[in-house]
Amino acid sequence: MARKGRHSSIVDVAEAAGVSLQTVSNVFNFPERVRPLTRDHVLQVVKTLDYTPNLSARRLRSKKSSSLAVRVDSNSTPGFFRGFIQDDFVYELTEAAERRGIKVIAYTAESETQEVEKLKKLIKSKDTDGIILTTTKVNDPRLSFLEMNNVPFLSFGRPWGAEDLYSVTHPWVDIDGASGTAEATAMLWKKGCRNIGFAGWVSSHSADGVPQSVDEDRYLGWKNTSGKLSGKLTRRSDPGFNGLAVFGEQSVASGRQAARRLLDAVPDLDAVVCVSDTMALGCLLEFQRMGKQAISITGFDNSPIAKEFGFSSLDQNLPAVSRGALEILMGETGNEIRKVDFAAENTAAHILLKPMLVVR
């Protein structure tokens, strides 16, 4: 019975149940400390009074916000790619967080400098215990800020180009793009394709065969597998790999162009592994136009585009990514977001997940 229209408080529950305040508190926070009989009785009263703890009070006292902040972005950025992924990532992250009793706060930022200011506010105002970053780069001001201030954080995506990709000061969760395109290539080979091309974004590749970007990672998966299967492995630095790889930018038009160039170079082309669904759509449409529907195509992201146009694609498995993110931030079973000393605790600071090939 909440008095006078206000919500019932822990005091109301304690009184109604005939126990002290912190017995009620314990029922919620340390149920094992309370005798089962008492616990059940308290829970019954909680139900009757429809009591829900006031989270501001809890946060103030416990000094834990039990919240996570994530930046949301506008979809106005060119290419389909970002939007599809972000939408689902925020959804899956929120879902996974709720399962572990964590709230997700959205924030926006127009630049990384502005983002640092926003992060500072979020943290100093005690509104969040941790941060999920989505696109980190070398010398990212957000990273140095978070590290300096000892704020738990993690990035979705490896810090490509960093000196040490596996530094314990920069935890991350990511999708293994190379393994994905390798799987796609193998699937196509198994299906009987023998001239499997690649349509990517950036043609400049590192000489040592160590990927420096998302697209290079995906390119190498195709290159190595394709080379192995066909026995046509060339020297590592060969970007084009027998002229079967072409590069452009993240657009349908670029995908169309890639399709034409590949077909020019290799008339008996029978499949193309694409770095993204957008590129894949371009290839698909161009091959359709040319009456070359028989050429198989795979994309990346398993976006609604892939589903709609019915081509195979690599699903980033965002539910698993989100679960992994929370495992890094909270441990496998913990219920609080804390700054982990990964080196000392010997727990994973980095999770690399295989994407799932969805064959259509």
Add this chain to the structure above:
Amino acid sequence: MARKGRHSSIVDVAEAAGVSLQTVSNVFNFPERVRPLTRDHVLQVVKTLDYTPNLSARRLRSKKSSSLAVRVDSNSTPGFFRGFIQDDFVYELTEAAERRGIKVIAYTAESETQEVEKLKKLIKSKDTDGIILTTTKVNDPRLSFLEMNNVPFLSFGRPWGAEDLYSVTHPWVDIDGASGTAEATAMLWKKGCRNIGFAGWVSSHSADGVPQSVDEDRYLGWKNTSGKLSGKLTRRSDPGFNGLAVFGEQSVASGRQAARRLLDAVPDLDAVVCVSDTMALGCLLEFQRMGKQAISITGFDNSPIAKEFGFSSLDQNLPAVSRGALEILMGETGNEIRKVDFAAENTAAHILLKPMLVVR
């Protein structure tokens, strides 16, 4: 100087500035109550100490969360439509909310019943002052729950089919679809098109010409304008309007089919107004395939698809939608989310915005 690594509090600021606690508090909450000289001095100290108010403490005391909750959805729902809009809506809403000092909390739900439970928790735990709903329907359990509990809320989208669309108990902000397709139709006419078709979703339309759904609203905009301009206005109940309207479902394949059917019925077709970008893409691709590139097409949403494929589309103007949402919830200049008695206060409970035609 925060003591021992913890963040500085209002007490630290008061001490350092040599004023009382609530002079500091006033500087933040009622600056006009503080003498300018004192105010500047306090603000200087705030800056030096890098002080940010603890929001949990503020919320607990003030009984305002200054937060808004919005459901985020998975993009796995069929069709491109939802995803594009949601992504941008959450972004624009967060941006607009931040401008007015409001946080946005994301939550998920698998069903409306489950959503009611989540809403209950959010409200009773004092985590949110208001709710933004995104797809309401007749007899929506969320609506009755929110109304009963006197929770400030608003829906993005009109409650199609409700007894009274403009009931003050159900505030909303929406896009005027009819005005959008009317504008698109007029633009095409002006351009010289004389056989302008329509590709929609649902063919069953109300007899009285009052739209009962998003798609019917958009259909009527085309129908009325097209009829007026061509002088071929038929009876209101005629769904097909001279055979120039065809209906299908939200998919590219359905758009392709619509294109074929329209062209079959009207060989000299020169334009198609589409209910969505997805349908428009289908039309575009099919016309390309048939060598009928001259036929103009307009879509709805101005999604990345429209930009990518270069067809005209109606932008939902989500920044304006978001600003409107906050005006309804907070008033034009207010700084708190409150339950408005729209009838008594004589302020708008409903905002209908014109979409913006982006011509390509």
Add this chain to the structure above:
DNA sequence: CTGAAAGCGCTTACAG
């Protein structure tokens, strides 16, 4: 315009 006190609703030591 400024100050000293009370209190929002919890959890956290600490005592029994």
Add this chain to the structure above:
DNA sequence: CTGAAAGCGCTTACAG
């Protein structure tokens, strides 16, 4: 296993 007290960091009356 349970209880009485203290206190998290603010804002809100209220007094001057």
